[in-house]
Amino acid sequence: MVLAFSTGATGYHADRGTFARDYQQAFEHGDARVLVLGSSRVAASLDAATLTRGLGAQTYNLAFNQANLTYTHHLLRAYLEEAREMPEVVILGVSWFSFDTRRLAYKEYASQFVYRHPILFWDELLLNKRNQLANGLLTLARTLERSGATYQDFDATKKRHPNQDSTRVNYVFDPGDEGFLRTFPGGESQMAERELEAFGAILELLDSKGIPVVFYTSPEDRAFARSQKNREEVYKYLKAAAKGRVWLDYSPGGNLYSARFEKWMRDSHHIYFKEAFTRVFLKDLMAIAPAAP
DSSP states (O other): OTTTTOTTTTOOOOOTTBOHHHHHHHHHHOOOSEEEEOSHHHHHHOOHHHHHHHHTSOEEEOOBTTBOHHHHHHHHHHHHHHOSSOOSEEEEEOOTTTTOTTTOBOOGGGHHHHTTOHHHIIIIIISOTTOTHHHHHHHHHHHHHHTTOOOOOGGGGGGGOTTOOTTSOOOOOOTTOHHHHHHSGGGOOOOOHHHHHHHHHHHHHHHHHTOOEEEEEOOOOHHHHHTOTTHHHHHHHHHHHTTTSEEEEOSTTSTTOOGGGGGGBSSSSOBSOHHHHHHHHHHHHHHHOTTOO
């Protein structure tokens, strides 16, 4: 237990799935005026430096590749416990598969914030009957293993796609793809109870702190959206949750959808030209939510 709560043992480690420097700086300085949370869709599409300059407000992107809402809730809870000042707004990624446990998962990277908070550790890892403890122990082992490793952030994955051309579509989405159907049998995403509860907990926490949340859905390919057989069910739930809140939705049918974004994507739901898209997002955010920093 002494080892578990040693911040030295559980420091941030190199990982391709996130922006480790944003994590380090966010928890070190606790000065985020804008906090960005979500999965790889958010990591791929929103550039924290561009948002910081455009808004004149310190922004950190704490999105993580394949991170689920349970992880996001733990991350947010821990950050707010340590922050010197509360964020003025949280940008939260949501999508058709936000509540799916096959596509998204609890990230072992949680060590730095879960293990340094005994109450969070007790509540979420020891008392949680859904057995987050296994994730916690894996977290500690993985952190120790990768301590001192060379830093790599999420953008390192761009090296796999060196020939992107912003004037044309650079990918092909096949609705019959085995990987897609294996992850989403019958073309349906889950609405897992655990993730629905975590989503509600995020909103409740932010409301209790008086922090507004902006829902954000990154661009999607039209064929990908058409293949989502229970899209209407998921979006009905998200629309109800978004009532009275700002939602910037760039997916097909969303209030900010544009087919031109398909030329900026590396696959069916990840942006490649992040800085260019962030400038568009920034303009829309300031127009729709002028009270944002």
